[in-house]
Amino acid sequence: MSTRRPDHVHIREVGPRDGFQNEPERIATDDKIRLINALGRAGFKRIEVASFVRPDVIPQLSDGVQVLDRVDVPDDVSLMVLVPNSKGLDNALKMRHRFHEVAVFVSASETHNKKNVNRTVDETMADNDVMVGRIKAEGLNCAAVIATSFGCPYEGRIDLKRVLDLAERFAEAGATEVGFGDTTGIANPAYAGEFFTAALERLPGVEVTAHFHNTRGQGLANAFAALEAGCASFESSFGELGGCPVPAGSTGNIATEDLVSMFHEMGVATGLSLPAIIEAAREAQSVLGRTLTSHSIIAGPVTWPSSIA
Amino acid sequence: MSTRRPDHVHIREVGPRDGFQNEPERIATDDKIRLINALGRAGFKRIEVASFVRPDVIPQLSDGVQVLDRVDVPDDVSLMVLVPNSKGLDNALKMRHRFHEVAVFVSASETHNKKNVNRTVDETMADNDVMVGRIKAEGLNCAAVIATSFGCPYEGRIDLKRVLDLAERFAEAGATEVGFGDTTGIANPAYAGEFFTAALERLPGVEVTAHFHNTRGQGLANAFAALEAGCASFESSFGELGGCPVPAGSTGNIATEDLVSMFHEMGVATGLSLPAIIEAAREAQSVLGRTLTSHSIIAGPVTWPSSIA
Numbered sequence: 001m002s003t004r005r006p007d008h009v010h011i012r013e014v015g016p017r018d019g020f021q022n023e024p025e026r027i028a029t030d031d032k033i034r035l036i037n038a039l040g041r042a043g044f045k046r047i048e049v050a051s052f053v054r055p056d057v058i059p060q061l062s063d064g065v066q067v068l069d070r071v072d073v074p075d076d077v078s079l080m081v082l083v084p085n086s087k088g089l090d091n092a093l094k095m096r097h098r099f100h101e102v103a104v105f106v107s108a109s110e111t112h113n114k115k116n117v118n119r120t121v122d123e124t125m126a127d128n129d130v131m132v133g134r135i136k137a138e139g140l141n142c143a144a145v146i147a148t149s150f151g152c153p154y155e156g157r158i159d160l161k162r163v164l165d166l167a168e169r170f171a172e173a174g175a176t177e178v179g180f181g182d183t184t185g186i187a188n189p190a191y192a193g194e195f196f197t198a199a200l201e202r203l204p205g206v207e208v209t210a211h212f213h214n215t216r217g218q219g220l221a222n223a224f225a226a227l228e229a230g231c232a233s234f235e236s237s238f239g240e241l242g243g244c245p246v247p248a249g250s251t252g253n254i255a256t257e258d259l260v261s262m263f264h265e266m267g268v269a270t271g272l273s274l275p276a277i278i279e280a281a282r283e284a285q286s287v288l289g290r291t292l293t294s295h296s297i298i299a300g301p302v303t304w305p306s307s308i309a
Numbered sequence: 310m311s312t313r314r315p316d317h318v319h320i321r322e323v324g325p326r327d328g329f330q331n332e333p334e335r336i337a338t339d340d341k342i343r344l345i346n347a348l349g350r351a352g353f354k355r356i357e358v359a360s361f362v363r364p365d366v367i368p369q370l371s372d373g374v375q376v377l378d379r380v381d382v383p384d385d386v387s388l389m390v391l392v393p394n395s396k397g398l399d400n401a402l403k404m405r406h407r408f409h410e411v412a413v414f415v416s417a418s419e420t421h422n423k424k425n426v427n428r429t430v431d432e433t434m435a436d437n438d439v440m441v442g443r444i445k446a447e448g449l450n451c452a453a454v455i456a457t458s459f460g461c462p463y464e465g466r467i468d469l470k471r472v473l474d475l476a477e478r479f480a481e482a483g484a485t486e487v488g489f490g491d492t493t494g495i496a497n498p499a500y501a502g503e504f505f506t507a508a509l510e511r512l513p514g515v516e517v518t519a520h521f522h523n524t525r526g527q528g529l530a531n532a533f534a535a536l537e538a539g540c541a542s543f544e545s546s547f548g549e550l551g552g553c554p555v556p557a558g559s560t561g562n563i564a565t566e567d568l569v570s571m572f573h574e575m576g577v578a579t580g581l582s583l584p585a586i587i588e589a590a591r592e593a594q595s596v597l598g599r600t601l602t603s604h605s606i607i608a609g610p611v612t613w614p615s616s617i618a
Contacts, residue, residue: 151613153613153614155614156614157613186574186611188574188575189575190575191574191575214526215608216608217523217529217564217567217603217604217605218529218567218570220526220527220530221529221530221532221533223530224498224533224534251604251607251608255526258525258526258527261525261526261527262497262525262526265500266497266498266499267499291600293602293604295524295526295560295602296525296526298560299494299525299560301525302462302494302495302525304465305462305463305465306465
């Protein structure tokens, strides 16, 4: 048994942003709010709910202001918004009273960054340095996200040192959390274990977050490897919603309900209600009108005799 | 990095038996043969192709004789048949020249065994002792399977010692391989790691095989944990076909293509062609006329720049 395995973890639900963003059909604002409220009832203390990107780029998320304004979750739930640049941060800050964390991001892969936000990594990081400072000055938490941390189809494996240098730069600017994203589902558990061992060693005092996709079914194996390396912070998406706009075929994030099932069965506490998450995912399924790819949504939680009344 | 991680593994494809068995609509014998032949071309050296159970119990597998007779795979492919009892073994042995391995089984859970084959574990094992001897005397390999090794919904966790005692009894009778089945998808990677560490220690000289289901999305995490414990033999089902008749909702085995993708990305050799497995799984999808739940079937293999021509 791993001595570095944490006995409890934090899970941020990112479906309402990272998941919904990839849905081709517009989801009604009322439906989004109902689903976010259901997630709040499931016990999440961190939910990513909106993105302040240009509405013509991602029309699906153009109702961020309304979502933030009307969402109704317990007071201790920390809502996160994602901003791609200073303009996005300006817009987000108009709703300053309605959220608690801001995510900024860059791709470790130069090519992926260019395709995703049409800027070089240096240009993005220069803007990020300023944004992180502003976010901190506002008294908000800043969670930096490094996309393609485990490699990308255009450039292959990204040098680990390069990824951790970016992480350290974010931390020096004032980010309290750095999330490492497996944007195109290219990580494997052997590398994930090595990666998080190195990241946790290199970033003392920073919350190190694992953000895996389940593109090739290995997402939970990667999450387990990260956990064994000592990682105690994860992001996932209810119903296995999500993916990445580029390249095509980059399917969903890891399913929150499958991740929570795995952790609970291992005796790792999450503070979450698995049945309530499954209920929210089933509601998402009916809102979206298609079968989602999460497994627990079909099987339900593991039933042990003691849990059968 | 784990020092016990093998650098190559054996994977038995069990879709043509364990997978097809769970399909409600009858699959044409010609389609089965075409799919098995495709699996042979993908490089599998072990394929479970038939079961000699009563045709009224599992009509889907009543064409075992025809499948064995007409399947066309390379000479070095070891075909396996599963037999539930001595009667089944009698029937199987009529096709003795067409297969190389026989699987016999028992459930570690008394209740599951009763529900599955309507006999006590003792009754099943008494018959198994005789069958293993006969199989060995025929010059065939005998692979014993212990279902519900990691627990079952009726009895909960099954004492590890009880499971390994059954395994040792099989080995003493002459089984060269013991497979531990997570029949209802109840295992977690922490327990899987402990389990295979103990099993490998207890069963020197016996091939120890991991047979996981992906009922709650954790199947590959369990396989990774078993690998890290030193397990070098796995069973999986192309297209994520499979499950278990009891209880309801016990969905598919782990998907071979996702398992192979994970191993190859980790640098663990399988001797298999991932693109050819995905092709076979896509063919199964079109034969079955429904979307299968494997992930690599959608995403394809990981593309690294070096693999892009």
